[in-house]
Amino acid sequence: MLIEPRSGRLAAWGNALLAGLVSPDEAVLSVVGGDAVHRVAGLPGEDGPVGLTLALGRLRALGVTGLRVALPAPGHPLGLSGPPEFNARALEAEEAVVCVSAPLGLVPVVAEAGPEGDRHVSVLWQCLPVREAPPADVPSLGEAERELAEALREATVTLTRLDVAASGPVAEAALDAYRARAEAGREVLAPGYPPRAVRVLELAQRIGLLVGMAYEHGPGGAVSASEMESRAVALRPVERVARRAQVAAYNAAVEERERG
Known part of the structure; x- marks a missing residue:
């Protein structure tokens, strides 16, 4: 069970940024938390991975108006709408972020390095196409x-x-x-x-x-x-x-x- 999923932090502070309630620096610091760095790969118009600040600005430019969370588990595609490739990656990560008003989704790939007690955690968010359809099994x-x-x-x-x-x-x-x-x-x-x-x-x-x-x-x-x-x-x-x-x-x- 993910007590505080990274997708939750990204969606929450990304939504606050898109609504103009926080600055980009405040949003990124809150999303990264105790991790070392977050980057985003696969963004349309970008040749390689970019920093989170640039990525959030790019998503806004692509028409994204909000971010939703998916927390799927085997047999329960909670928050997903397809296609199969995105669903499979989200299920492997046990979480994902789905963009509103643009057919894009983000799945985290987490890497850890360093000795016990001094772990260096980096997160690479993979940006992938998603199907624009109602998400599965999300309650009010x-x-x-x-x-x-x-x-x-x-x-x-x-x-x-x-x-x-x-x-x-x-x-x-x-x-x-x-x-x-x-x-x-x-x-x-x-x-x-x-x-x-x-x-x-x-x-x-x-x-x-x-x-x-x-x-x-x-x-x-x-x-x-x-x-x-x-x-x-x-x-x-x-x-x-x-x-x-x-x-x-x-x-x-x-x-x-x-x-x-």
Whole structure:
């Protein structure tokens, strides 16, 4: 489960930039985050990879008016509309950005180098043609919020039944880190997003964190193959709801603009 996908940061801050709410420098710094560098390859009119600032300006010149997120998983092409080549690359990356008003999409390729504790992360966004069609299975923000409330109850019951509720030193450390980020004033979304989108995204990220810990940490000792399969079957619907909610939240600025 991607707690904070790079495609989400690119879409959120790209939308804020396209709406004139932030400067190019602020948008790029927020998208790059803790990575070393982001570049974009395959842009129409460009011979090779270019920096993110130039790429965002180029997308605007190509007529892009907004950016949407796709978070696909096997059997669930969430946010995608084709063609098959783009869908396949997005599925491999588990995320993508789809442009509004231009048939283009961006898929990240992440490379890491350096010793443990001093990793150098670079991201190359591949720009590819996309099919202009409604994206698959994207809910409205209201629908996503209702689904999340039910999913949180289901997740709590499921984790307790499987004896992998969020407890123990590893789980506590992860939750403490999550709380610390929130208390430090981390901007969950860029300017221009409605408060409801922020609320939905925060809850979706928390559910994603709990699901991720449930997959990774058992009640102590080894976890058998049958136990792992039971856990996966029980948690898959919850994880699916959390991904749908993330997409709805990241796409909220575009949806509101189109409605208004």
